[in-house]
Amino acid sequence: MNLDHLPGFREFYPAPLPANESWSLDARRHVFEAWRRVAVRYGFREYDGPPLEPLELYTAKSGDEIVGQLFNFTDKGDRAVSLRPEMTPTLARMVARQERNYRKPIKWFAIPQLFRYEKQQKGRLREHFQFNADIFGETGRAADAEIIALLIDSLRELGLGSGDFVVRLSSRLAWQAFFERNAKPGADPAGFFQAIDKMEREPPETTDGKLALAGCTLDQVKAYVAAAEPTPDLREILDDVCARGLSDYVAIDYSVIRGLAYYTGPVFEAFDRKGVFRAIAGGGRYDQLVKMLSGGRADLPGLGFGMGDVVLLELLKDRGLLPEFGAGAEVFVLSEPGGSRAEALSLVQWLRDRGCAVDHSFTPQKLDKQIKRAVELGCLGLARAEGSGLRKAWCRNLRTREEVSLDWEAIPGWVGELRSGCQQKIGQPVG
Amino acid sequence: MNLDHLPGFREFYPAPLPANESWSLDARRHVFEAWRRVAVRYGFREYDGPPLEPLELYTAKSGDEIVGQLFNFTDKGDRAVSLRPEMTPTLARMVARQERNYRKPIKWFAIPQLFRYEKQQKGRLREHFQFNADIFGETGRAADAEIIALLIDSLRELGLGSGDFVVRLSSRLAWQAFFERNAKPGADPAGFFQAIDKMEREPPETTDGKLALAGCTLDQVKAYVAAAEPTPDLREILDDVCARGLSDYVAIDYSVIRGLAYYTGPVFEAFDRKGVFRAIAGGGRYDQLVKMLSGGRADLPGLGFGMGDVVLLELLKDRGLLPEFGAGAEVFVLSEPGGSRAEALSLVQWLRDRGCAVDHSFTPQKLDKQIKRAVELGCLGLARAEGSGLRKAWCRNLRTREEVSLDWEAIPGWVGELRSGCQQKIGQPVG
Numbered sequence: 001m002n003l004d005h006l007p008g009f010r011e012f013y014p015a016p017l018p019a020n021e022s023w024s025l026d027a028r029r030h031v032f033e034a035w036r037r038v039a040v041r042y043g044f045r046e047y048d049g050p051p052l053e054p055l056e057l058y059t060a061k062s063g064d065e066i067v068g069q070l071f072n073f074t075d076k077g078d079r080a081v082s083l084r085p086e087m088t089p090t091l092a093r094m095v096a097r098q099e100r101n102y103r104k105p106i107k108w109f110a111i112p113q114l115f116r117y118e119k120q121q122k123g124r125l126r127e128h129f130q131f132n133a134d135i136f137g138e139t140g141r142a143a144d145a146e147i148i149a150l151l152i153d154s155l156r157e158l159g160l161g162s163g164d165f166v167v168r169l170s171s172r173l174a175w176q177a178f179f180e181r182n183a184k185p186g187a188d189p190a191g192f193f194q195a196i197d198k199m200e201r202e203p204p205e206t207t208d209g210k211l212a213l214a215g216c217t218l219d220q221v222k223a224y225v226a227a228a229e230p231t232p233d234l235r236e237i238l239d240d241v242c243a244r245g246l247s248d249y250v251a252i253d254y255s256v257i258r259g260l261a262y263y264t265g266p267v268f269e270a271f272d273r274k275g276v277f278r279a280i281a282g283g284g285r286y287d288q289l290v291k292m293l294s295g296g297r298a299d300l301p302g303l304g305f306g307m308g309d310v311v312l313l314e315l316l317k318d319r320g321l322l323p324e325f326g327a328g329a330e331v332f333v334l335s336e337p338g339g340s341r342a343e344a345l346s347l348v349q350w351l352r353d354r355g356c357a358v359d360h361s362f363t364p365q366k367l368d369k370q371i372k373r374a375v376e377l378g379c380l381g382l383a384r385a386e387g388s389g390l391r392k393a394w395c396r397n398l399r400t401r402e403e404v405s406l407d408w409e410a411i412p413g414w415v416g417e418l419r420s421g422c423q424q425k426i427g428q429p430v431g
Numbered sequence: 432m433n434l435d436h437l438p439g440f441r442e443f444y445p446a447p448l449p450a451n452e453s454w455s456l457d458a459r460r461h462v463f464e465a466w467r468r469v470a471v472r473y474g475f476r477e478y479d480g481p482p483l484e485p486l487e488l489y490t491a492k493s494g495d496e497i498v499g500q501l502f503n504f505t506d507k508g509d510r511a512v513s514l515r516p517e518m519t520p521t522l523a524r525m526v527a528r529q530e531r532n533y534r535k536p537i538k539w540f541a542i543p544q545l546f547r548y549e550k551q552q553k554g555r556l557r558e559h560f561q562f563n564a565d566i567f568g569e570t571g572r573a574a575d576a577e578i579i580a581l582l583i584d585s586l587r588e589l590g591l592g593s594g595d596f597v598v599r600l601s602s603r604l605a606w607q608a609f610f611e612r613n614a615k616p617g618a619d620p621a622g623f624f625q626a627i628d629k630m631e632r633e634p635p636e637t638t639d640g641k642l643a644l645a646g647c648t649l650d651q652v653k654a655y656v657a658a659a660e661p662t663p664d665l666r667e668i669l670d671d672v673c674a675r676g677l678s679d680y681v682a683i684d685y686s687v688i689r690g691l692a693y694y695t696g697p698v699f700e701a702f703d704r705k706g707v708f709r710a711i712a713g714g715g716r717y718d719q720l721v722k723m724l725s726g727g728r729a730d731l732p733g734l735g736f737g738m739g740d741v742v743l744l745e746l747l748k749d750r751g752l753l754p755e756f757g758a759g760a761e762v763f764v765l766s767e768p769g770g771s772r773a774e775a776l777s778l779v780q781w782l783r784d785r786g787c788a789v790d791h792s793f794t795p796q797k798l799d800k801q802i803k804r805a806v807e808l809g810c811l812g813l814a815r816a817e818g819s820g821l822r823k824a825w826c827r828n829l830r831t832r833e834e835v836s837l838d839w840e841a842i843p844g845w846v847g848e849l850r851s852g853c854q855q856k857i858g859q860p861v862g
Contacts, residue, residue: 004485005480005481005484005485005521005524006481006483006484006485006506006510006512007508009481009483010481011478011479011480011481011521011525012478012479012480013478013525013529014476014477014478014539015476016532018529018532018533019532021529025476025477025478025479026476026477028479029477037786038783040788041783041786041787041788041789042783042788042789042790043759043760043788043789043790043808045445045446045456045457045758045759046445046456046457046460047442047443047444047445047456048442048443048456048459049436049442049443050436050437050440050441050442050558051482051544051558052437052440052502052514052546052558053436053437054435054436054437068507071483071506073504073505074504075437075502075548076499076548077438079437081437083483090436090442093436094442094444098444098449098452101447101449101450102449103804103807103808105793107759107790108445113482115483117506117507127481127482127483138793138794140793140794142793142794143793146793149780153783153784239773240772240776243772243773243776243777244776244777244779244780245777245780246780327476327534328474328476328538329474341671341674342670342674345671345674345675346674346675346676348675349580349675349676349677352469352472352473352584353584355468355472356472357471357472357473357474358472358473358474359473359474359538362536362569362571362573362574362577363569363571363573373534376534377474377534
């Protein structure tokens with residue numbers, strides 16, 4: 001049988017990651033938990049929707065041309081369906097259906113896995129996870145500032161500082177005004193916006209040619225970007241973000257415009273300062289999207305961002321910000337060869353019931369083999385029940401080699417001390 | 432546009448759940464976190480694989496007949512692919528590929544979303560999440576006991592007791608021996624096993640008819656089930672589980688045999704004691720599966736279980752074991768109308784940076800409106816910055832209505848006290 005998974009899909013292995021694997025489940029959880037922690041701190045609530053959706057949900061917004069990039073098919077009930085390429089249409093449908101039952105503003109987040117049938121290229125995957133955070137029902141600029149602050153804090157939580165990344169802030173409305181001032185009558189704004197969006201990745205001649213269709217020149221556009229005069233909207237957002245002490249993380253940059261058609265106001269993208277990686281995250285305001293996707297049944301202003309796991313994990317790796325992940329448990333309970341296995345099992349259970357991560361040997365083994373195993377697992381300590389029914393245990397700190405005899409009652413506290421004296425993350429500590 | 436998701440798929444909404452919705456993201460997280468917490472305590476490591484796989488991965492194990500139950504299609508690269516209906520084939524492939532790089536025994540878990548194109552019936556979904564835990568590289572019965580103890584503790588962690596559920600323990604080998612003693616020569620063991628598997632759900636005549644094909648009678652089978660004599664294997668597992676103090680949660684029950692063909696030893700299923708729900712979880716030993724799925728490239732004994740979210744969430748709801756989930760933040764920071772918004776924002780950021788879940792008003796509102804919003808969100812307390820630069824705040828406990836003036840430094844501790852005095856879960860507290 002073919003042992004391979006599909007091209008562009010990932011397997012996530014636990015630590016210690018084999019040398020020929022790139023994707024660590026522990027690193028992924030580290031990122032997911034940071035995202036979730038910060039979203040909860042910001043008062044965002046988690047939701048989720050189906051990974052498989054009616055194809056129409058995507059063609060309605062983006063037209064039939066998107067179908068070429070989808071994992072779409074006809075299911076056994078003759079429905080045209082697709083794996084979700086993005087979360088916003090699902091979210092807009094959920095919000096449209098239930099918005100009456102939630103107080104505004106609605107602040108929601110999700111961490112969906114998304115799928116695109118991209119042409120196979122190095123580093124181009126066909127699935128990724130994306131942190132999505134959105135606010136509905138708020139037109140004021142304070143909401144834009146809140147979503148940008150959330151983006152910044154999600155990256156700060158992972159150890160990235162103002163030397164590592166910046167959120168480049170721009171405005172569709174500003175570009176709309178520029179277009180109205182400078183474009184020749186009848187020019188297509190969509191083509192103009194796309195030329196700006198691709199400006200940094202295309203040769204100047206190409207951009208100039210596209211801009212000429214709208215009666216503009218690259219020099220005009222460059223001068224506008226260089227001036228970077230914030231509109232009153234952007235000024236308000238900047239003031240708010242600065243009041244939060246986050247001014248080092250934002251900059252006005254009109255070279256950002258966002259590719260998608262549905263943005264209606266402030267837009268932004270987060271980039272690494274070294275300019276090595278693709279955009280880390282991007283988003284903006286889309287006040288018409290819920291109305292459009294719900295066929296007018298609901299009409300709520302919205303805004304949000306998406307942050308993928310692939311670029312972020314590469315960036316964190318590059319900056320040495322991924323912690324080392326332990327291979328297993330905190331405590332290894334030794335079984336005396338020839339001693340009472342029941343006593344050892346009882347101690348194992350007692351410690352697990354009190355929240356300690358415990359491993360032990362399934363088969364009778366010499367003590368030195370058990371200790372070797374404990375070290376391989378990255379355990380912090382050893383424990384061995386002393387005599388039947390005594391409820392005392394001999395314990396060894398594997399870092400300091402210090403040994404103590406403790407009542408069982410005292411061992412969880414001792415494990416807590418080992419844990420707090422250790423930077424290493426054991427598995428995925430939750431809750 | 433059609434506002435509906437596909438039949439058999441779920442949308443998960445945040446608390447407070449609208450009356451016409453059944454699936455709460457908060458309840459789902461509550462279950463996932465319990466699963467993860469217990470798995471980590473047991474020294475299991477998390478992994479994940481692609482939700483879309485080559486179709487062959489499933490037909491190789493289960494034959495072409497399974498295709499009728501799959502979400503399968505041909506992708507744009509002409510590959511026959513399928514959404515994963517179960518995790519074990521993916522896991523066996525991952526283990527076969529990398530087992531040389533991991534110390535044995537390998538103890539891994541995952542919480543994948545799985546997909547089956549089931550006939551639409553009430554309560555029959557087309558996707559669900561499943562807690563999968565498996566051990567590879569260990570033939571001893573201590574591993575079977577460990578996996579059963581993990582199953583039990585995953586349910587105990589959610590508040591279920593020995594009055595709520597029991598793990599019914601049986602053995603493929605025992606039934607194999609029974610078959611060899613009692614079946615007529617040339618009879619088909621697979622048909623015999625299936626008759627036992629469906630015994631509790633089919634009329635006695637049907638079962639009797641199926642058993643007759645193997646030369647056995649229902650009375651013979653019933654007598655064997657009633658005697659429930661543990662084999663030496665099962666005795667060993669029971670002793671181990673009892674030494675952990677979990678004897679109230681297991682019983683020998685030969686009416687369990689598991690439908691899937693690949694089990695090779697002890698098998699088990701967890702049921703609610705009232706017999707109202709379908710099986711909560713099931714698993715067993717499958718020592719040949721890695722070898723078969725890897726085409727002999729790897730050969731490791733394995734065992735594990737799967738526990739779905741659907742039956743479990745219904746059971747927890749039925750027993751009143753789902754906590755109430757708060758709608759939002761812990762602290763609401765008030766902005767004095769006409770006062771300094773910058774000061775309020777600074778306090779918001781200060782508290783969030785220190786791990787508090789904080790919400791605030793985006794627009795200038797009267798204080799009583801802000802307080803009403805705080806109460807709607809289920810906040811535990813209010814805070815209002817006192818004067819510019821003083822770094823003091825007026826704080827109110829929303830339960831006791833107690834008011835205090837605190838230095839900013841002291842507020843996180845005050846929030847901690849509010850939190851510990853409160854059963855309610857705020858959003859998804861992680862880490």
